[in-house]
Every structure is written in C-alpha cells, then in structure tokens.
Amino acid sequence: NAGVTQTPKFQVLKTGQSMTLQCAQDMNHNSMYWYRQDPGMGLRLIYYSASEGTTDKGEVPNGYNVSRLNKREFSLRLESAAPSQTSVYFCASFWSGLYDGYTFGSGTRLTVV
Amino acid sequence: RKEVEQDPGPFNVPEGATVAFNCTYSNSASQSFFWYRQDCRKEPKLLMSVYSSGNEDGRFTAQLNRASQYISLLIRDSKLSDSATYLCVVSGGGADGLTFGKGTHLIIQP
Numbered sequence: 001n002a003g004v005t006q007t008p009k010f011q012v013l014k015t016g017q018s019m020t021l022q023c024a025q026d027m028n029h030n031s032m033y034w035y036r037q038d039p040g041m042g043l044r045l046i047y048y049s050a051s052e053g054t055t056d057k058g059e060v061p062n063g064y065n066v067s068r069l070n071k072r073e074f075s076l077r078l079e080s081a082a083p084s085q086t087s088v089y090f091c092a093s094f095w096s097g098l099y100d101g102y103t104f105g106s107g108t109r110l111t112v113v
Numbered sequence: 114r115k116e117v118e119q120d121p122g123p124f125n126v127p128e129g130a131t132v133a134f135n136c137t138y139s140n141s142a143s144q145s146f147f148w149y150r151q152d153c154r155k156e157p158k159l160l161m162s163v164y165s166s167g168n169e170d171g172r173f174t175a176q177l178n179r180a181s182q183y184i185s186l187l188i189r190d191s192k193l194s195d196s197a198t199y200l201c202v203v204s205g206g207g208a209d210g211l212t213f214g215k216g217t218h219l220i221i222q223p
Contacts, residue, residue, distance in 0.1 A: 033210050042215035043157070043200075058210060090156055101147050101159035101202075102211060 002026050006091050006105035013081040013112045021076040021108050023091030031094040032074035033058075033102070034066060036087040043090065049074050081112040116140075119201050119214035127222050130191050134217045136201030137183045145204040146177055148186050150197045151216065157200055160186075188219075196221045 004025045013019055025032065034046040045058030049068040063085060065077045074093075078085060088109050092102040119136040126132045138146075146163035161168065163175040163184050174187040184201055201214035 035210075040215065043213040045210045048210050101149070101162065102157075104156035104158070106156050 004091055004093050004103050004105035006089075006108050008108060009106065010109045011111070013078075013110065015082060015112060017081050018077065018079050019081065020078075021089055021091075021110075022073070023075065023105055024073045025091075025093040025103070026072065027093060027095065027103065028071070029093035029095045029103075030071070032068065033092045033094070034064075034074070034076045035090045035092065036060065037090060037107075038087050046076065046089075078110075081110075083112045086110060086112045117201050117203050117212050117214035119217050121215060121217060123218040123220050125220050125222055126191055128191060128193055131187065131189050132191055132219065133188075134186045134199055134201075134219075135183055136185075136214050136217075137181075138201075138203045138212070139182070140203065140205060140212070141182060143182075143203045143205055146175075146184050147202040147204075147211070148173075148175055148184075149200040149202055149213075151200055152197050157213075160199070191221050193221050193223060195219060 007022045030051050033048040035043045037043045044060050046064050047066040049055045052071045055066050067075045088107050090107050091105040094102050116139040148160040149157040150160045151157040161170050163177045167176045172189045176185045198216040198218050200216045202211045204211045
C-alpha cells in the first residue's frame with residue numbers, strides 16, 4: 001500500500017549510542033516531517049523538510065540531525081542518545097493544498113536506557 | 114508560540130449518544146484545520162478537514178468559528194469503535210508543519 005514507511009518499529013539504545021531512524025514515502029510528497037510524541041505533551045515537531053534539498057528546525061531540534069536524501073527519504077539521526085529522547089517518533093509527509101492532511105508512518109518506539 | 118488547546122478528558126459516553134469536543138487555537142493567521150484520530154499505540158490518522166462553512170462526513174460534523182478561534186467536532190450515534198483520542202490540528206499554511214493539540218480521550222461504553 002502507498003504510504004509512509006518507518007524503520008525500525010522498536011529500538012532500545014544505551015545512553016551515548018547513535019542511531020538513524022529511516023522514513024520513506026511513495027506518494028511523491030514534497031514535504032516531510034519528524035515528530036516526537038510523549039505522554040501529556042502531544043506531538044512536537046523536531047525537523048522538517050519543505051522540499052528536496054532543504055531542512056529546517058522545528059520546535060525541539062536539540063540532539064537530532066536530519067538528512068533529506070532524496071524526495072522519498074528523510075532520516076532522523078541521534079548522535080548521542082539520552083534518556084530524555086525516549087519517545088515515540090513519527091514521520092509524516094504532505095503534498096500541498098490547504099485541505100490535505102498529513103500521512104503518518106506507523107512510528108518508532110525508542111527507549112534509551 | 115502557536116498553541117492548540119483541548120480538554121484532555123476522558124469523555125465516557127454510552128453507545129448511541131452524541132458527543133462534542135471543542136478546541137481553541139491561538140494563532141489568528143491559521144489557515145487549515147483538521148481533526149485527527151489516534152488509536153492507542155498507533156499513528157494519527159486524518160479524520161476530517163474542517164472548512165469555514167462547516168462540513169459533515171456521516172456521523173461526524175466539524176465546525177470552525179474563526180472569530181472565536183475554536184473548532185468543534187460532533188459525533189452522533191456513537192459506536193464502540195469511536196473510542197480513541199481525537200487530536201485538533203491547525204496549520205498556518207506554511208511548510209513548517211501542523212500544530213497539534215494534546216488530544217481528547219473518548220471512551221464509548223456499551
């Protein structure tokens with residue numbers, strides 16, 4: 001099915017380890033986003049990419065880096081994981097139009113111990 | 114800072130009842146409005162967009178009041194399967210993403 005694919009679905013890291021979360025969409029969307037969701041905090045934007053070749057910081061970018069590899073793929077990297085980065089991470093993509101919603105991936109549950 | 118405020122609930126409602134949620138948003142320049150549904154441990158999924166004139170999709174009706182900066186969602190004849198968290202979402206129209214409310218938890222009881 002067309003949509004947004006995230007890998008991995010689950011991950012446990014030790015403090016200080018690094019990892020990359022992968023996201024790919026096959027809907028030819030221009031814009032892609034990384035959110036984190038924590039209990040009681042709602043979804044918060046980490047980074048976004050309005051188009052291929054561009055990336056911008058969102059609300060909570062500290063501790064993360066991103067790469068828009070091509071139009072389809074947008075990865076999120078944790079260089080030195082911290083327990084505060086334990087969260088559920090969602091990738092989303094968006095095409096255009098005022099009344100088009102976002103399509104989300106199924107999420108990555110990350111635990112940093 | 115752009116904000117979207119919702120009553121977190123939970124709303125405990127008997128099956129077949131009508132339930133309504135509201136949310137308020139702080140950014141008067143907001144252009145697009147949505148309701149998303151999120152099931153436990155799942156990703157958010159678009160339930161419906163909210164148009165200025167109001168819109169209906171089956172048992173669901175959404176309304177937008179720009180003057181008062183609030184959005185509503187009405188669910189009629191509620192089903193057990195409507196149990197979920199409902200997220201109010203607002204966009205400024207730019208590419209910097211959507212602003213999400215923290216969600217309203219709905220529990221439909223048999």
